[in-house]
Each structure stands twice: as structure tokens, then as C-alpha cells.
Amino acid sequence: MKTVDEHLADILAATRELAPLELALLEAVNGVLAEPATAPVDLPPFDNSAMDGYAVVAADVAGASEHAPVTLSVIGDIAAGDQEAHGIRPGICVRIMTGAPVPAGADAIVPVEWTDGGTAKVTIRRAATAGNYVRRSGEDVTVGQTVLPEGTRLGAAQIGMLAAIGRSRVLVRPRPRVVVLSTGSELVEPGSPVGPGQIWDANGFALTAAATEAGGVGFRQGVIGDEDPGRVLSAIEEQLGFADLVITSGGVSMGARDVVKEVLSGLGTMRFDKVAMRPGKPQGFGLLDDHTPVFTLPGNPVSAYVSFQVFVRPALRALQGLPPDPLPTVVARVTEPVRSPPGLRHFLRGALEYRDGVYHVSPAEGQGSHQIFSLASSNCLIVVSEDVTSLATGDPVDVMMLP
Ligand SMILES: Nc1nc2c(c(=O)[nH]1)N[C@H]1C(S)=C(S)[C@@H](COP(=O)(O)OP(=O)(O)OC[C@H]3O[C@@H](n4cnc5c(N)ncnc54)[C@H](O)[C@@H]3O)O[C@H]1N2
Numbered sequence: 001m002k003t004v005d006e007h008l009a010d011i012l013a014a015t016r017e018l019a020p021l022e023l024a025l026l027e028a029v030n031g032v033l034a035e036p037a038t039a040p041v042d043l044p045p046f047d048n049s050a051m052d053g054y055a056v057v058a059a060d061v062a063g064a065s066e067h068a069p070v071t072l073s074v075i076g077d078i079a080a081g082d083q084e085a086h087g088i089r090p091g092i093c094v095r096i097m098t099g100a101p102v103p104a105g106a107d108a109i110v111p112v113e114w115t116d117g118g119t120a121k122v123t124i125r126r127a128a129t130a131g132n133y134v135r136r137s138g139e140d141v142t143v144g145q146t147v148l149p150e151g152t153r154l155g156a157a158q159i160g161m162l163a164a165i166g167r168s169r170v171l172v173r174p175r176p177r178v179v180v181l182s183t184g185s186e187l188v189e190p191g192s193p194v195g196p197g198q199i200w201d202a203n204g205f206a207l208t209a210a211a212t213e214a215g216g217v218g219f220r221q222g223v224i225g226d227e228d229p230g231r232v233l234s235a236i237e238e239q240l241g242f243a244d245l246v247i248t249s250g251g252v253s254m255g256a257r258d259v260v261k262e263v264l265s266g267l268g269t270m271r272f273d274k275v276a277m278r279p280g281k282p283q284g285f286g287l288l289d290d291h292t293p294v295f296t297l298p299g300n301p302v303s304a305y306v307s308f309q310v311f312v313r314p315a316l317r318a319l320q321g322l323p324p325d326p327l328p329t330v331v332a333r334v335t336e337p338v339r340s341p342p343g344l345r346h347f348l349r350g351a352l353e354y355r356d357g358v359y360h361v362s363p364a365e366g367q368g369s370h371q372i373f374s375l376a377s378s379n380c381l382i383v384v385s386e387d388v389t390s391l392a393t394g395d396p397v398d399v400m401m402l403p
């Protein structure tokens with residue numbers, strides 16, 4: 001049997017980064033920057049006010065206090081966006097709004113709360129020193145500065161940064177398009193009635209959602225029966241022109257109708273292995289059409305989901321040129337004894353809780369690979385390594401936090 005680490009290493013060795021594309025900013029959300037982004041101007045681009053108040057000569061108000069207020073003439077207003085040139089000199093000031101350019105001659109802003117709010121004349125009751133509430137040009141970013149390095153995942157804050165330096169388009173490795181196919185003649189579309197021996201397709205939905213959760217764009221292609229091998233093969237092949245990655249579930253074990261394995265064996269670099277893990281033992285992976293990674297995951301819902309998190313998720317990251325990090329992992333203390341088979345990496349579903357400065361984890365009651373309820377009620381996978389066969393209450397163990 002292959003180890004989990006060997007299987008993952010083979011997957012990552014075969015997975016190539018997607019070609020970068022130039023996209024409009026909002027199409028690039030969750031993409032990965034394929035160029036460094038540099039600022040064409042300083043940010044802020046000009047000195048501006050941090051407060052609604054009055055732009056003054058600081059020396060005029062250096063002695064202002066409740067007992068010795070200072071009164072200045074107000075010669076006008078400047079709002080954010082105003083382009084008129086205002087200038088002041090000692091003895092006069094301008095009413096100014098947050099974000100408006102500081103007028104020539106002014107070197108401090110007095111917030112309106114420190115004044116009587118006057119419009120022709122204003123009385124100031126507190127001293128301000130030079131620079132008070134002035135946002136200096138370039139104090140956030142200087143012209144030419146790299147604001148986002150290549151390889152940055154573009155979340156909301158990074159998209160905002162790009163817009164703030166005036167970019168409308170960026171070069172990114174896009175979110176991988178992940179096509180998900182479920183195989184099995186017992187499978188029925190949720191929303192339709194199930195007959196004897198039938199079940200609703202759970203994996204198609206879970207894996208499509210997982211692909212999107214992991215930074216891809218999931219496309220569920222529905223259910224393919226397993227009576228006609230030719231139909232299963234053509235359904236997979238039809239997706240290769242469009243998909244950046246294909247996931248199937250079901251049909252890879254030892255049954256008389258394990259059709260996915262049957263039709264893909266010998267194609268491209270497809271290989272079907274037993275991996276030393278529970279759940280998720282039967283795994284298939286390879287490239288079809290030279291470059292499209294195809295994962296054939298086992299049909300049991302928990303097996304398919306765990307296989308996704310352990311193998312597909314890192315590959316999706318690699319397609320975007322990101323380090324293939326595993327799910328965030330912490331060390332927790334088990335709240336009850338755990339038994340685990342020797343030689344297998346065991347991923348138990350569990351409940352992780354942070355209490356009194358320590359993580360505690362409780363294994364879920366149902367650990368069968370068909371028990372989707374216990375998966376859906378869990379927030380983590382307890383990872384018991386190959387060489388550990390038992391854990392006592394309080395023993396430390398690695399725990400992967402589920403998204
Ligand atoms: N003789 C052996 N039998 C089995 C072995 C083995 O080594 N020797 N391995 C077992 C393990 S472990 C797993 S996991 C499964 C994997 O089987 P397949 O990948 O071939 O999957 P199927 O047989 O098609 O289905 C298994 C199970 O999962 C249900 N299923 C399938 N697809 C879906 C779906 N989209 N939504 C919900 N449920 C689904 C299916 O109805 C079966 O109950 O093989 C074991 N057997």
C-alpha cells in the first residue's frame with residue numbers, strides 16, 4: 001500500500017500551475033496575483049485632513065485653551081474632491097472636511113469639536129501643534145512601492161488595495177474550474193423521489209461546495225449511471241476541454257461494477273492505488289489530456305470528503321501557484337481513549353473546542369465512512385498517525401480544522 005505522503009507527493013509532482021490571465025478586478029477575487037503590483041503614485045496622493053474641522057497655522061493656536069481661546073477668521077470651505085486652490089496665512093483659517101486637501105500655508109487641522117463651529121469667525125479652545133490630524137502624502141504607500149507581491153491570494157482587502165492604486169485589471173492565476181461527477185446507478189437528484197435501493201447524490205454537492213470553499217469554482221455535472229462504461233468515459237472526457245481539474249466519486253473499489261476504474265485504467269497517467277488511510281483507501285489520480293488532474297475518489301461520502309481535504313485541496317492550491325499547505329492544524333488533547341489500526345493514517349471526525357487556553361478534541365460517535373451526519377456535525381479531523389494504535393485521555397494529537 002502507498003502512504004498518504006507518497007500519494008500526495010505524486011499528485012503535487014504532477015500538478016502544474018495554471019497559465020495567468022488578465023482579469024477585471026472583480027473577476028480576480030480569490031485569484032492569485034501573477035505579477036507584483038506597484039504603486040504609480042504616493043498614497044495618500046496629497047496631504048489631507050483626517051478630521052472635519054479647520055485648517056490653521058499651528059503657531060496661531062499654539063496657546064489656545066479653555067481660558068484663553070483664540071479666534072480666527074474663516075475665509076471659506078474645502079470639501080473632499082474640491083480642486084480650488086485655497087491658501088491661508090496667520091490670523092485666518094479655512095473650514096475643512098475629512099479627506100480634503102490641506103490648503104497652502106496651513107500645517108494643522110483643528111477638529112470641529114475643539115471649537116464653537118463658527119462659519120465667519122471661529123473660536124478655538126484647544127492648542128494644536130504642526131501636523132495635528134494631517135494625513136501626509138505617501139505615509140501609507142510611496143510611489144514605486146510593491147504593495148502586493150506575486151503569489152498573493154486576492155481577498156477583499158487586496159482587491160481594495162489594487163483599486164486604491166488605480167488598477168482596473170490584473171494578471172492572476174484564476175480560480176481553478178473544478179468539474180464534479182458522481183457515478184452510481186443508485187444515485188438520484190435531490191428534489192426527485194427515491195425508489196427502492198436508491199439514495200440521493202450527496203457527494204456531487206459536497207465536493208462541488210468543497211472545491212469552491214478551497215478557492216476554486218465548482219461545477220456539478222450531475223449523476224452518471226454505471227451500466228454503460230462508454231457513457232461514463234465520454235462524460236469524463238467531455239469535461240477535459242473546460243475543466244482545470246476533474247473529480248469523480250464512486251466506482252473505484254473492488255466491485256463488479258467499479259466502472260470509473262475500468263474505463264480510466266491505462267488512460268493518460270491514471271493510476272489506481274490503495275492508500276494506507278482510513279477512510280479513503282481506494283484512490284485514483286492522473287493527468288488526462290497531458291495536463292488536467294483527474295481525481296477519482298471513493299464513493300462513501302465521508303471517504304470522498306476526507307480525500308478531497310487531504311489530496312485535492314493542496315492540488316488546487318498548487319494550480320494557483322500557492323504552497324500546498326494542508327488545512328490549518330493544531331495540537332489538541334483527546335477527551336476519551338482512541339484506538340486506531342496500525343499502519344494506516346486515521347482521520348477521525350471530531351469536535352474541537354478551545355477551553356482554558358488548550359484545545360480539546362472529542363471523537364464523534366459514528367466513525368463509519370457512510371455516516372455523513374457525524375461528518376456534518378464535526379468541525380475537525382483528528383489525525384492519528386500510522387505508528388499510533390492507541391491514545392489515552394489527555395494525550396496530544398494533531399487535529400485539522402475543517403473549513
Ligand atoms: N471487497 C471490497 N469492497 C470494498 C473495499 C475493498 O477494499 N474491498 N473498499 C471499501 C471502501 S474502503 C470504500 S471507500 C468503498 C469505495 O467504493 P467505490 O469508490 O467503488 O464506491 P461505490 O461502490 O460506488 O460506492 C460506495 C458507497 O458510497 C455510496 N455513494 C457512492 N456515490 C455516492 C454519492 N454521490 N452520494 C452518496 N453516496 C454515494 C454508494 O451508494 C455506496 O454505498 O468500497 C468499499 N468496498
Ligand code: MOO
Nearest residue numbers: 279280281303369
Ligand atoms: O477507505 Mo473507505 O474510504 O474507508 O470507506
